[in-house]
Amino acid sequence: MENEPLRQIRKLSQYYAYSSIQMHEAIGHKAGLSGTDHKYLGWLIEKGEMTAGELANLTGLTTGAITGLIDRLEKKKLVRRKFAEDDRRKVLIAPDTKKIMALLQPLYKDFRNKSEQLLASFSQKDLKVIETYFRSAIEIMEATTHSLNKKQSR
Amino acid sequence: MENEPLRQIRKLSQYYAYSSIQMHEAIGHKAGLSGTDHKYLGWLIEKGEMTAGELANLTGLTTGAITGLIDRLEKKKLVRRKFAEDDRRKVLIAPDTKKIMALLQPLYKDFRNKSEQLLASFSQKDLKVIETYFRSAIEIMEATTHSLNKKQSR
C-alpha cells in the first residue's frame, strides 16, 4: 500500500517534465531552431560567454557537434565567435543577448504572463515551499545525471 | 523594479526543466534508447496501448517517424504491434510494461529514492501547494504548446 498524495506528485512531476520538454521544443521550432539549439542558446544566455570546449563538456556533445551548433547559431547572428585573448586556440561564444531575446521573448510572452499570474496566486510562504522543492529537486536530478554519465561511456 | 522571489522561482523552474531534460536523456542513453524513444515509451506506459495514429497526433511526429519509432521499440521487444480487431488498418502499440520497467526502473531507482525522501520532508499541506502548482503549470505549458503548434505549421 502506497502513500497516495506522494504517488500523485510523482506522476505530476513527470508530466511536468514532459510538458516542459514539449513546450520547449514547440517554442524552438517556432523560432526556427532545433530543440538542441534552443536549449543550449538558453544556457548561453543564462551562463554568458563561454568557450566551445566548456559548452561541449556542459552539454555532453562532441566538439564536432559543438562546431556545428556554433555555426548554425552564428549564421543566424545569435552568437558570435571570438578568439580568447589569453589563448588563441580557444573560441569564445558570445551570445547576442538582445537578438536572442528579441527572437524568443515574443514566443514566451504568453507563457510568462500566465506563469506570473499563477505564481502571484500563491502566498509568499507557499512560494518559499515551491522554491525549496525546486532547489532540492534540481540538485537530485543533476546528481543523477552526473552519476549516470560518469559510470562508463558518454 | 521586480519582485525578487518571483524572479527566483522563474529562473528555478527553467533550471528544473533543463535538469529534467538532461536527466531524461542520460537515463535513456544508459538504457540504449534515444531521448525520443525514451520519452514516448514513457507516454505509452502512462497512457497504455494506443494506435500508431494516436501516438503520431500526441507526439507531433509524422506517421513515417512513428513507424520507425515502433520498429525500434519492437526490435527491442519493448512494445508489440497488434492489429485492432474492429479495424485492421489500425496498428495498436502494446507496451510490454514488465519489460520496460525492468529496463528503466534500475536507472530511475536512485532518483526515485531521493525524490521520495525529499517529498517526505514536506508537510501534507506543503505537498498540496506543490501539487497545485504542478497542476496549473502543466495546464499552462500544454496550452502554450498547443497554441504554438496550431498557429501555422508543424
Place this chain on the structure above:
DNA sequence: CCTAATTATCTTATCCACTAAGATAATATA
C-alpha cells in the same frame, strides 16, 4: 631556445532519425 607533447577546435566520413510525398491496404459511402 627548439623540439615534442598537449590542448582546443575544426574537418571529414558515416550514421540515424526525421520530414514529405506517395504507395498500399482496409473500411466507409454513394
Place this chain on the structure above:
DNA sequence: TATATTATCTTAGTGGATAAGATAATTAGG
C-alpha cells in the same frame, strides 16, 4: 460495386550527431 477516405508503411532526401583524425596554438623538457 465503384469511389473516396482513412491508417499505416515505404522511399528519397535532409540535418544534426558521432568518431577519428587534421590543424593550429600553447606548454614542457632537454
